Amino acid sequence: MAHLIGIDVGGTSIKAGLFSGDGKLLGVKSVPTGALDNAEEFAKVNAGLHELIESHNVDVADIVGVGLDVPGPVDSLGNVGMLANIKLDATAFSDAIKASFPGARLAFINDANAAALGEAWVGAGRGQTDFVMITLGTGVGGGIISGGRLIAGHVGAGGEIGHITVNPGETEHCGCGRRGCLEQYSSASGIVRLYKQECARLGEEPAELKGPSDSYTVFQRLAAGSAAAEIAINRMCEYLAIAMSQLSAVVDPAIFVIGGGVVGSFDVFKEQLGEKYRATTLLPTRCSMIVPAELGNEAGMYGSAYCAMQLL
């Protein structure tokens, strides 16, 4: 029976999921790796993949697709662009997996796009042909499904939602070198940045944070009545709503699926976000729904498997 493997490719490990053809996750296997640019590391990954399928009594011949999501641009033809955060020889890695799974089609995909495809397959976007997924994590990622198909873009920059300009007057720089990107306000680290700014402005003692992306603590401070946290979350929602209204004027999705770590606090900000979106967007697009993602940090694994399946 046809099965699929979806692989999250990270800087220090890969995480592989084994899927049935109808999208059921059968098992997961993590393999710690070094730089993915040599035969030794490729062999380690292949050994892990074989261990995964054997433990579920799946034959090599049953693996019809292997999808790999990477933290960087992948264009509409599946070509991997420059990866800033991981070392990967995409062609050699792909060849090594092909040699080990000769019956499988291989596909690379951007990690945020993979998450969107995963949600489209079996998650919050199930049955929707037009939706936008916005991943609020350390940064802000995105994936756009239009007419049932992913918009990868000419150089793989399709769905780079984190870099929609929402505040042209910003003086601080975004990681991309530009100013006023959504990511500067609505990512976990953006929320922390806004919170600290407001604490300083209001003379409020900032809470002890577990790191520069600890938005969870900011939401806890909000619940405890912190004025700085309230303003930070307000601004997070305000800028997110602006970006969503831009998206509606460009691709006009039926729903927005919000994912990433920040979505753990979705119930806290969903009403405010919805109100701000409806007040900002073009009249006919006000009915777009805003829902939380369903697959958590496994969405990318699902989506990369699905991406490989679409090649069949």
Added chain:
Amino acid sequence: MAHLIGIDVGGTSIKAGLFSGDGKLLGVKSVPTGALDNAEEFAKVNAGLHELIESHNVDVADIVGVGLDVPGPVDSLGNVGMLANIKLDATAFSDAIKASFPGARLAFINDANAAALGEAWVGAGRGQTDFVMITLGTGVGGGIISGGRLIAGHVGAGGEIGHITVNPGETEHCGCGRRGCLEQYSSASGIVRLYKQECARLGEEPAELKGPSDSYTVFQRLAAGSAAAEIAINRMCEYLAIAMSQLSAVVDPAIFVIGGGVVGSFDVFKEQLGEKYRATTLLPTRCSMIVPAELGNEAGMYGSAYCAMQLL
């Protein structure tokens, strides 16, 4: 031999083009009409269409598709939304044409999207699977082709480029009721508005204009050394570049096709626009080309015919 008809539906007339299956425009026929909601007007249109095909010795049976572009939203299923500027009973009109051309598939499409499809078929977007058309006319329209397919959107608001917010600090309202839309700066009437503002601010005597959308005269003033015209055109380009950079972060096109009346002055502003775009957009998207449209005000006729053909 298979032929197509593409129809521009306007408020006081329709303009129909007869096309060969490979996109050659064989003839054009305009028919003045009243409100398109009654049998008498439908009969007038049908009479005009029959006259058009007969004058080119084309049989009714050879007409395999009729496309109609309308100035308003059409969703991804071809449903016509609210039309502010024309009176049209889309279902009854469509039924009347079907009765007259029983072998033809009918399709409605938004006019700006039709222009993009037309350019994709035989114009400046020929051979491109990922491009954005921006129509700078009285307003700003747009059409997005991604992976070779038009993005109509869930409620037909896909490609509503004129309503991308480019200046959140704007105090004047756009026609859509919001503030800071691209249309307020980069349409023909936007250019005139900016020019008049700058004339007032600089104490410059404004040129006599032929109407509120006479951007041509503003470009003539620019050539004559007017400081107000220079600032107006600068701002037109600046805001257009911001919108284009937003588009690149969402759909990442290989090329931007600029159409509409303002494109008559493309040679005057193309360098400035290119520089501003490259300075504004995400690094990997800087290579997107910016080219003028090729089909002029016939693009919509071409595109609506092509849209009908895609249904075959």
